[in-house]
Amino acid sequence: MAQHHQLYVDGEWVDGAMGATFDSYNPYTGEVFARVAAGEVEDLNRAIAAADAALPAWAGSSPAYRAELFLRAANVLEEMRDEFVQTFVEEQGAAKFTCNFQVNFAGMLMREAAAQAHDPIGQILPSDTPGAFFMTKRQPAGVVAGIAPWNGPLLLGLRAVTLPMVYGNTTILKPSSETPVVGGALIAKLFERAGFPKGVVNVVWNGPGKSGEFGEAIMAHPRVRRVNFTGSTDVGRELGILGGKYLKRVALELGGKDPCIILRDADMDTAVNATCFGKFMGSGQGCMAVERIIVEQPIGDEFIDRFVKKASSLKVGDPREDDTGIGPLINRRQLERVKTQVEEAVRDGAKIMCGGRYEGLSYWPTVLTDVKRNMRVMREETFGPVAPVIVVKDVEEAIEVANDNAYGLSCGIITRDLQKGLAIADRIESGMVHINESSTADEPHVPFGGVKDSGWGKMGGKQAAEEFTELRWITFQTSPRQYPL
Numbered sequence: 001m002a003q004h005h006q007l008y009v010d011g012e013w014v015d016g017a018m019g020a021t022f023d024s025y026n027p028y029t030g031e032v033f034a035r036v037a038a039g040e041v042e043d044l045n046r047a048i049a050a051a052d053a054a055l056p057a058w059a060g061s062s063p064a065y066r067a068e069l070f071l072r073a074a075n076v077l078e079e080m081r082d083e084f085v086q087t088f089v090e091e092q093g094a095a096k097f098t099c100n101f102q103v104n105f106a107g108m109l110m111r112e113a114a115a116q117a118h119d120p121i122g123q124i125l126p127s128d129t130p131g132a133f134f135m136t137k138r139q140p141a142g143v144v145a146g147i148a149p150w151n152g153p154l155l156l157g158l159r160a161v162t163l164p165m166v167y168g169n170t171t172i173l174k175p176s177s178e179t180p181v182v183g184g185a186l187i188a189k190l191f192e193r194a195g196f197p198k199g200v201v202n203v204v205w206n207g208p209g210k211s212g213e214f215g216e217a218i219m220a221h222p223r224v225r226r227v228n229f230t231g232s233t234d235v236g237r238e239l240g241i242l243g244g245k246y247l248k249r250v251a252l253e254l255g256g257k258d259p260c261i262i263l264r265d266a267d268m269d270t271a272v273n274a275t276c277f278g279k280f281m282g283s284g285q286g287c288m289a290v291e292r293i294i295v296e297q298p299i300g301d302e303f304i305d306r307f308v309k310k311a312s313s314l315k316v317g318d319p320r321e322d323d324t325g326i327g328p329l330i331n332r333r334q335l336e337r338v339k340t341q342v343e344e345a346v347r348d349g350a351k352i353m354c355g356g357r358y359e360g361l362s363y364w365p366t367v368l369t370d371v372k373r374n375m376r377v378m379r380e381e382t383f384g385p386v387a388p389v390i391v392v393k394d395v396e397e398a399i400e401v402a403n404d405n406a407y408g409l410s411c412g413i414i415t416r417d418l419q420k421g422l423a424i425a426d427r428i429e430s431g432m433v434h435i436n437e438s439s440t441a442d443e444p445h446v447p448f449g450g451v452k453d454s455g456w457g458k459m460g461g462k463q464a465a466e467e468f469t470e471l472r473w474i475t476f477q478t479s480p481r482q483y484p485l
């Protein structure tokens, strides 16, 4: 019997305005996992009105109170761990270790929010005006809407609203229609159980095919003051255009084609283990997943040999089993994208060293060699367990290949020479670089974000306060001024 889930608006669980529902499928079994309410723009508007009504009290509440609520949420999250993990596995198909990783991150995020409650501070500025006192002050921006993807539903859904809330904003979360339960309904339940006042967080999702309508309604609504979007570059671009049209600031956390550079002096165990984890976690469906492996020629063969052995040893299959490393892809469209990129690469001369096969939505860990820079598998996001490996003659070529891409999210560099690693890091066009680690890394207190087609804005750390508060200039005169008129 499938579960039933409703939208969460103004502290109430409600059906969509039209009473319509849609089914959320388990991508491994293909069975209906849950029947969920299909939200309409009318529901979204009610959620925005509720957030707006809750704003004055929440923005005026003490930071200590807000910190306390987030600490409570961290505890509730732990109590709900099994529910989160089980739902995540069923709805998104991720292996259990990936789900537990996201629950751990979510707990850290709640505590980071509590720690930042007193943070958004202003400054006292000097002035050239006699008798003037100048200060800047950070205030809540207002209603903040967060649009989240399916691939990290818990972590990215929470990231869309958590820091905005602790700064005194009220929020709307719109999860993906692929993961409305783990990325939406359960997040609402978490905040409800932690005792967040009604209207402070609202969770509404649209039925399939209506995301564009929702997106425009969010961007156009005058009471929504900030939007954050985590998802594909194509949709981010559309929202950026709408941001111009409606003069609304939108933080964009978009796709990636992250390189991992392995230098000739690399520790081979680190190179193989870090790249394998960074590539195959979440079945490769991660924005910061390793999407291109660039290895210096002298160690090319050895790395490929060991990496292929490790990739081949990962267990593919039912994510409900504890030892499964690779769960299914999210849907058939995603499978087609992965398959097509691999087929095209092979047609154009690439070799499949392992994998290259699929069953249902499960795609086997695949290593491709003899790839060329102009192949789609080297240029576009694959978002699957496919690792193209390109062998380069030296560091200069490695940097050139790494930067030869429209995206710029994260990058890994594996080397024993820290100084060299740091010098290379300076020349990589990305928001984040990790030395002796793959591109896959995140903690809630860091300024996570990309450059180029990977977007703009920082969703984590203290830098999030710049996205989600208004920096205002306030002055007062301590003595009468002399005016020329």
Ligand code: NAD
Binding pocket: 147, 148, 149, 150, 151, 152, 156, 174, 175, 176, 177, 211, 212, 213, 214, 215, 216, 230, 231, 232, 233, 235, 236, 238, 239, 253, 254, 255, 256, 286, 287, 288, 381, 409, 450, 454
């Ligand atoms: P997507 O762009 O299709 O959807 C993301 C969200 O936007 C979903 O909630 C979807 O319903 C909604 N949406 C779709 N069209 C919309 C529109 N026209 N207006 C407003 N909202 C719309 O992306 P996805 O397939 O869910 O997620 C995968 C993508 O997200 C990948 O490209 C991945 O790299 C990226 N991603 C980026 C980060 C990051 O932090 N940079 C993190 C995770 C995923």
